[in-house]
Amino acid sequence: MHSAIPLTEKVFWVGVNDHETDLFEALWPLPYGISYNAYLIVDDRTVLVDAVKGHFLDEHVNRIREALPAGRSIDYLVVNHVEPDHTGALRILRELFPSIRVVGNKKTLELLAGFYGAGGDTHVVQDGDVLDLGTHRLTFHLTPMVHWPETMMTFEASTGILFSGDAFGGYGTVDRGLFDDEMDLAFFESETLRYYANIIGRYSQMVQKAIAKVGTLGIKILAPTHGAVWRTQPRVAVDWYDRWSRQETKSAAVVAYGSMYGNTQKMAERVARALVDAGIRTLVHNLSHSHASYVLRDIWTSRALVLASPTYNTGLFPTMDDLVRLLENKLIKDRLLGVVGSYGWTGGAAKALTAFAERSKWRIVEPVVEVRCAAGDQDLERCAQLGRNLAAAVRA
Structure with missing residues (x-):
């Protein structure tokens, strides 16, 4: 009809x-x-x-x-x-x-x-x-x-x-x-x-x-x-x-990660757990499964963002590289950023994410966590500390 x-x-x-x-x-x-x-x-x-x-x-x-x-x-x-x-x-x-x-x-x-x-x-x-x-x-x-x-x-x-x-x-x-x-x-x-x-x-x-x-x-x-x-x-x-x-944001965080074998995922999840424990509404996206359309939606109204990526051919994991390019293209401004990276034989991911934050004039919340191969207990505690620091920055 x-x-x-x-x-x-x-x-x-x-x-x-x-x-x-x-x-x-x-x-x-x-x-x-x-x-x-x-x-x-x-x-x-x-x-x-x-x-x-x-x-x-x-x-x-x-x-x-x-x-x-x-x-x-x-x-x-x-x-x-x-x-x-x-x-x-x-x-x-x-x-x-x-x-x-x-x-x-x-x-x-x-x-x-x-x-x-x-x-x-x-x-x-x-x-x-x-x-x-x-x-x-x-x-x-x-x-x-x-x-x-x-x-x-x-x-x-x-x-x-x-x-x-x-x-x-x-x-x-x-x-x-x-x-x-x-x-x-x-x-x-x-x-x-x-x-x-x-x-x-x-x-x-x-x-x-x-x-x-x-x-x-x-x-x-x-x-x-x-x-x-x-x-x-x-x-x-x-x-x-x-x-x-106006890019008004809520007291919320997005954790977006790429992970080939689960090691970067483990770190991203530890940051997310600390954010949740601190009372911050947190959305988590595995970039190998979440389409960038939905990740952009959630980032648009969230005060904080965690980007976690392994190093891939000396640079960012491809899905993370795509997301970073989109974030720059959309002119998203004034966010808090937590950086998590991992590498095997050479670094690169954490450096690339830090450079993105500087270009976008986003505030990086310490610590920047970069781990060779797989995270140990001390590395995971640093991830938890990053989550707590981000939560405090969001509330501030």
Whole structure:
């Protein structure tokens, strides 16, 4: 069944749910799927706000046709974000609705031409421009680098709907409930945080600017391109993004380790045990089993991090090397770091982790524990001391 879902009397959700894609951006796991949200406004002129991934075109078009009055077509397609999971249907939409006019800012139209070729009717908007549909009026707010250079948000004043693009979105399909009052918000917060840490987090400074820009609009309904539509508590999603983009942390720690034969694991577990004994909520990730998507999520809101790695070909264990590169790329700042390393015939892991902390301007909590081969009782006691010192630093 292909049902358009009303947000208001004249505004409809015409998006799709994706249970087929295993990895978002071919990187991030989707165990609960993802939605591609699009919205249709029916007025004197009809507007489709964002579209969907091309693979799901049939379902998308069926919902559009269900919501369109008989004999009507689409006058405008507003593109808040060019990424192909929101524009993959563009070519076919132009064929099905030949009079459609694509609305976007200058960068939007440049990128669309790059992905899909030039052609079709277009309308360029600048920051603050208004598109009058009859009863509804759309105002465009440019929010560059949230998280592409062309991203913008579209506000409809009469309904108070902010079509926010990827901002305020999250992982997970919406077939079990589109609206915030229909969802398990504790579960959805976790998947939204994971989405934020994976996709948006690097651009936190620009998220702060965007929140300041649209924060006075009188938002009644928050309609992103992924995840829940917030019709009851739109401020909750904005507050989540506000906290995460400020990189506010909790009194918690993450212990992430790589281990080939269990020796580094034994040290990491001793640090974790000391943290737990000291009353610090601690999450432990074996990087050979935990996908970086979940590790990033947990690190994003934790004050302290322990990185434990064996030396591998004079450098970091590969899964740890991948994580460190991601942490640097995401611009995570102001964390406490405990360093644990091991080696057989030559060192290298502890030195590499210490260098990472210095580059990132993180505070290293002593002692740095590095062990040749396997840890003895004294080495394990130093690991426990590191855990106690980290706990004290977290509480401070």
